[in-house]
Amino acid sequence: MRLLLDTHIIIWALGADPRVKHIAERLTDPDNEVYFSVASLWEMAIKVGTGKLEVDVAEFRAEALATGFMELPVLGRHIEALAGLPNHHRDPFDRLLVVQAASEPMRLITVDATVAMYGNHIELI
Template sequence: MCSAHRSRAQGTRVRVKILLDAQAVFWWYSDPAKISKRAVSMIEDGENTILVSAATAWELAIKTAIGKLDALSLVIDLPRYLAEEGFEELPVSVSQATRAGLLRLHHRDPFDRILAAQAQDLSIPVLSNDRLFDLYDVKRLW
């Protein structure tokens, strides 16, 4: 667990909102060494607002339930874990769900399509190693 990694930096830097995808959330919890140094730096910067979509919670729970991911403790304690990390929950709005449904089918993963729609709607980047986000006019950080 990466608890207590985020700190407030001194100075006048630009504050950025960043949306984490499910893989980034899982790796941050289980094995932060799998995340790029640049991405770790952005997450650790306490001036940045780190967002985790409700769709990501759903994706983690489904993948855990079907045995694709060993993350039961993360899924059960996700709200507490997000609060401890200083991450903010991002609900999915009806307009974002509609936007996701209307996106071109570059990416068949419905969870990532929701994240792309949220990133477009809020004009924020997605932190992900998945290059398919690049096809959706979304800034991807990694």
């Protein structure tokens, strides 16, 4: 299965946060392809700049890749798909993750109940 981790999940997964303990096996299962989006790195960089997050984004990215997670770029077709996405959620990063997961296709793993409103390709944990 192809899994796309939202920003909270990727941060928690790399930090061994107990909130992702129940999906840890799926994240390390060799039958699963686990992705993080460049959009999550962008969101993190903005939060670092505003003082809401303390992390070295380059080191975080390197650690995610070293863990075996794969990087999903933001493509033109992802941006185009945003135009047709219902406005259940206003967060631009979450909206982008939703269309990335739908268009690739992947299962988006999130903790945001509003994101889960976008369909059955979203998994709320």
